[in-house]
Amino acid sequence: MSSNMDYTLFSYWRSSCSWRVRIVLSIKNIPHHYHAINLLSGEQKGDEFIEKNPLKQVPYLHGEGVGISQSLAIIHYLEDIQPTPSVLPSTPILRAKMWEICEIINSWIQPLQNLTIINRIEALGGNKTEWAAEVITDGLRAVERVLEQVAGTYCVGDQLTIADACLVPQVYNARRFNVDLTPFPIVSRVTEALLALPEIQRAAPENQPDAVKA
Numbered sequence: 001m002s003s004n005m006d007y008t009l010f011s012y013w014r015s016s017c018s019w020r021v022r023i024v025l026s027i028k029n030i031p032h033h034y035h036a037i038n039l040l041s042g043e044q045k046g047d048e049f050i051e052k053n054p055l056k057q058v059p060y061l062h063g064e065g066v067g068i069s070q071s072l073a074i075i076h077y078l079e080d081i082q083p084t085p086s087v088l089p090s091t092p093i094l095r096a097k098m099w100e101i102c103e104i105i106n107s108w109i110q111p112l113q114n115l116t117i118i119n120r121i122e123a124l125g126g127n128k129t130e131w132a133a134e135v136i137t138d139g140l141r142a143v144e145r146v147l148e149q150v151a152g153t154y155c156v157g158d159q160l161t162i163a164d165a166c167l168v169p170q171v172y173n174a175r176r177f178n179v180d181l182t183p184f185p186i187v188s189r190v191t192e193a194l195l196a197l198p199e200i201q202r203a204a205p206e207n208q209p210d211a212v213k214a
């Protein structure tokens with residue numbers, strides 16, 4: 001790992017994409033600072049943050065004099081700077097299946113139920129909760145299919161991978177939107193196994209400095 005490393009993660013406690021990065025930072029035990037960006041008060045839309053990420057989104061990782069947006073790009077970088085423990089499966093086919101899970105979540109489910117989008121759905125007269133529940137259900141059905149092929153204790157066999165970092169936050173959002181998880185027994189079982197791990201618990205929303213206690 002780079003010796004002059006001084007990383008800052010810009011994150012929001014309930015951001016599922018920030019949570020993905022927090023999980024990988026935790027699995028790899030990479031020291032970093034935490035800088036909270038309050039998405040509900042619109043801090044991501046302030047000039048200072050737009051300068052970092054014009055898409056007005058977290059996560060954003062600053063280190064080595066540069067900033068990186070996009071959770072999967074950040075995770076790739078973390079894997080490169082600290083390859084052990086690896087969050088990539090060891091064979092090409094399992095790596096492909098892992099990316100399949102990641103992309104279903106990263107490119108289909110999450111963008112369609114992101115804060116900006118569901119607020120827009122509501123502004124256009126739609127029901128944001130129903131919308132989010134529908135896209136999450138569709139996506140998790142596809143994830144369940146892949147898990148039937150490759151899951152072990154975790155998403156891909158018994159190794160913690162990037163798919164696990166994507167799944168846990170997405171299931172949390174599924175619960176927030178009252179999605180019925182009964183049709184997805186492997187998603188449910190794997191998530192429970194992951195939530196029992198200290199490295200996953202450390203990254204959980206309620207354990208972040210900006211968590212709002214109920």
Ligand SMILES: N[C@@H](CCC(=O)N[C@@H](CS)C(=O)NCC(=O)O)C(=O)O
Pocket residue numbers: 014015016017018039044056057058059069070071072106111114115116117
């Ligand atoms: N593809 C991006 C998505 C990032 C994203 O959607 N971030 C959400 C939180 S999970 C956000 O900052 N939303 C702010 C908003 O919609 O105003 C990634 O993987 O990092």
